Amino acid sequence: MPHLRVTGMDCHIGSQLTETSPFIAAAEKVLALVDQLAASGIALEHLDLGGGLGIRYDDETPPSIAEYAKALLGALQGRSEKIIVEPGRVLVGNAGVLLTRIEYLKHGEEKNFAIVDAAMNDLMRPALYDAWHAILPVQKREGEAQQYDVVGPICETGDFFGHARKMAVDKGDTLAVMSAGAYGMSMSSNYNTRPRAAEVMVDDAVVHLVRERETVSQLYAAEKIVA
Numbered sequence: 001m002p003h004l005r006v007t008g009m010d011c012h013i014g015s016q017l018t019e020t021s022p023f024i025a026a027a028e029k030v031l032a033l034v035d036q037l038a039a040s041g042i043a044l045e046h047l048d049l050g051g052g053l054g055i056r057y058d059d060e061t062p063p064s065i066a067e068y069a070k071a072l073l074g075a076l077q078g079r080s081e082k083i084i085v086e087p088g089r090v091l092v093g094n095a096g097v098l099l100t101r102i103e104y105l106k107h108g109e110e111k112n113f114a115i116v117d118a119a120m121n122d123l124m125r126p127a128l129y130d131a132w133h134a135i136l137p138v139q140k141r142e143g144e145a146q147q148y149d150v151v152g153p154i155c156e157t158g159d160f161f162g163h164a165r166k167m168a169v170d171k172g173d174t175l176a177v178m179s180a181g182a183y184g185m186s187m188s189s190n191y192n193t194r195p196r197a198a199e200v201m202v203d204d205a206v207v208h209l210v211r212e213r214e215t216v217s218q219l220y221a222a223e224k225i226v227a
């Protein structure tokens with residue numbers, strides 16, 4: 001096709017990988033195809049090997065960035081193409097937490113609920129694909145820990161952050177939903193007319209407001225009444 005200039009090959013094999021071997025297997029396949037193309041006269045300038053390096057949400061032990069880079073470089077020895085990678089969550093996932101306040105504690109015969117003021121629109125991963133996030137009480141309390149389902153205030157079965165979490169907490173306490181730095185705000189929405197949360201960046205003892213909390217009037221501002 002005379003109007004196409006083929007410049008590179010890109011792949012992304014998946015996310016939250018906790019071993020280097022799939023990255024290497026993918027790189028080897030891509031390199032074989034690149035060499036096949038070179039033999040037929042198509043010389044590529046770049047190789048984009050995607051993202052996918054996992055983070056620790058619970059007890060996973062993903063490779064460090066150095067281990068990942070070492071393994072990739074081993075597979076890429078002697079290549080002249082520009083190498084591109086697209087890490088996502090590994091850069092920011094564990095740099096962010098979602099802070100939320102307990103509105104009510106509801107104790108039942110079979111289950112206890114901690115109802116919090118954040119919801120599935122703020123951090124969608126548990127509702128969307130049953131993702132597990134650690135949830136830690138910010139205040140340390142004496143007393144026996146009890147098991148809670150940590151749920152939001154939206155009337156949806158999927159509006160939860162975690163099930164059966166053991167915590168010693170009280171109404172009004174703050175909880176930190178961990179590992180919310182990736183796919184947190186970026187996947188958030190205004191579902192249920194919920195303004196999005198403020199974002200605060202903490203640099204040692206200095207706190208910067210980097211995104212203002214949205215207001216309900218902002219949500220309605222673009223709407224038009226049919227005349």
Ligand SMILES: Cc1ncc(COP(=O)(O)O)c(C=O)c1O
Nearest residue numbers: 012015016051052086087088089
């Ligand atoms: C094409 C592509 N590149 C990079 C990424 C980043 O993935 P991760 O956050 O797992 O590193 C994704 C995630 O879906 C993707 O689809």
